[in-house]
Amino acid sequence: MPLKAVYASPLARTMETAAAVAAPHRLKVRPVELLEVEYGRWTDRPLRPLFKHKLWPVIQARPSLVRFPGGETIHQAQLRAVDAVEEVIARHRRDVAAVTHADVIKAVVAFYLGQPLDLFQRLVVSPASVTVLLLGDGTQPALVRFNDDGPLTADRFARPTPPRPRATKATNAKAATDG
Numbered sequence: 001m002p003l004k005a006v007y008a009s010p011l012a013r014t015m016e017t018a019a020a021v022a023a024p025h026r027l028k029v030r031p032v033e034l035l036e037v038e039y040g041r042w043t044d045r046p047l048r049p050l051f052k053h054k055l056w057p058v059i060q061a062r063p064s065l066v067r068f069p070g071g072e073t074i075h076q077a078q079l080r081a082v083d084a085v086e087e088v089i090a091r092h093r094r095d096v097a098a099v100t101h102a103d104v105i106k107a108v109v110a111f112y113l114g115q116p117l118d119l120f121q122r123l124v125v126s127p128a129s130v131t132v133l134l135l136g137d138g139t140q141p142a143l144v145r146f147n148d149d150g151p152l153t154a155d156r157f158a159r160p161t162p163p164r165p166r167a168t169k170a171t172n173a174k175a176a177t178d179g
Contacts, residue, residue: 003095004096006027006097007096015031035084037104039068042071085098086136130149131143132145
């Protein structure tokens with residue numbers, strides 16, 4: 001897929017992945033602070049001990065109600081990430097990659113699909129998968145690929161052709177009498 005720019009969360013893992021995405025296109029990775037959740041005291045901690053924390057079940061069931069200890073809410077992260085995506089779209093219009101972590105991807109997808117944030121845990125994003133949203137072309141946002149970890153060939157990322165309205169006999173008859 002041709003890319004005009006590659007952005008990434010400034011964390012080391014995302015910058016590494018973004019460098020691999022940018023290299024074949026001879027692009028420089030542009031770090032964007034807004035593409036990450038501020039987990040506060042949970043940052044860089046292993047997940048297994050956090051499963052036992054009293055906030056864990058609430059995060060899974062109603063993430064909009066939780067502020068990470070010393071951090072922010074998923075809703076705050078969602079708004080920041082969507083603002084960052086909108087800024088990138090305004091700059092480039094199309095063919096841009098943004099590399100970040102699953103929670104940010106899920107929150108951004110939920111926003112553009114109009115899905116309540118409390119349902120974002122139903123979305124599954126695997127490491128190194130690709131999610132493609134069509135945005136900023138004057139039409140409704142469209143989710144073209146989600147959690148795609150198959151071959152990344154250009155034909156799999158082609159813009160979908162909008163469905164053409166099908167003519168019915170009544171439409172044809174009306175068109176014949178209007179013209």
